[in-house]
Amino acid sequence: MSQSLAILDQQKALERVSGNKKLADDLLAMLIKELPDYKLTIKAELQKQDKEELRKIIHKIHGGLRYLGAPALMDIISQTDYQLFDLSDDQLNSNIETIFMEIDRLLELGKYPE
Incomplete structure (x- = not known):
């Protein structure tokens, strides 16, 4: 699944931003700044078992990733965004x-590889 995909792909990002x-x-940089807060929000909504609010935050991240070359995160976010209400609790977790x-992998890397 996503682990075989690149964390960041600058070429894909450049294609998306001309x-x-x-x-x-x-x-x-904007996304990296927001990711820790997104994680906290996801945890909170998951604990509340509020799938509607959880989907909103997942969808927001999904939208933000559209212009970035972050294939691994985009893969799992996209899958979760589109299938959230069809996933069992175990699959969602x-x-x-x-x-x-x-x-965490994206935060650790922090920037496009040179």
């Missing part, structure tokens, strides 16, 4: 664990 490296870097793992 080759504007500064914009790609700025969008990534597994997806959330994978989302958190991919967020």
Whole structure:
């Protein structure tokens, strides 16, 4: 699944922002700044078992990822966004664990590889 995908792919990001490296870097920096808060919000909504609010935050992250080259996180976020209401609790928890793992990997890398 997502672990075989790249954490960040600058070429994909540049394709999405018409080759504007500064914009790609700025969008990534904005997302990285917001990711820790997103994790906290996801945890809170998961504990409340509020799938509607959980889907809203997952959908928001999904939208933010559209202009970034973050294939691994995009894969699991997209899958969860589209299937959230069809997932069993175990499947949802597994997806959330994978989302958190991919967020942590992205935060650790922090920028597009040179």
